[in-house]
Amino acid sequence: MNYWLMKSEPDDVSIDDALNLGVFPWVGVRNYQARNFMRDQMQVGDGVLFYHSSCAQPGIAGVAEVASSSYPDPTQFDTDSRYFDSKATPEQPRWMLVDVRALRKTRLLSLAELRTEPQLDAMQLLKRGNRLSITPVSQHEWQRILQMV
DNA sequence: GCCAACGTTGGC
């Protein structure tokens, strides 16, 4: 059992959208490190912190869980999709994803608030220059954040 | 819109 933080732009999929969808595929990841987390390390039932990024109020906005093992991201084959990848084929897919189940909305934990918590000093999200859209969360960080919300 | 940080691309 592992824990993760996954960034979503709320203009794209907000926590409210996610709760309406219930289970949905985490499409659009086009970074190898983030892909590898989904492909190699995520397991059904892993905990997910749902993070709002690139928006007016960035922060942790909800809790979700991994709901499937990994499979090819269908948008890589879709010429109409902004996530289309001409170098990917169904025989040799490049991008993998998992399904995610939204569980609940939380109060918004802003970056500023997260940074005030000494027990979260080591969080990858809070490290300088971090841009990765999927980052591992330790069990301790997970528990601390659930206490804070 | 700015810009720091980082990832990717491609010529050599």
Next chain:
DNA sequence: GCCAACGTTGGC
């Protein structure tokens, strides 16, 4: 394999 140029992310 190096590395400059370019593109993207994402907070502010």
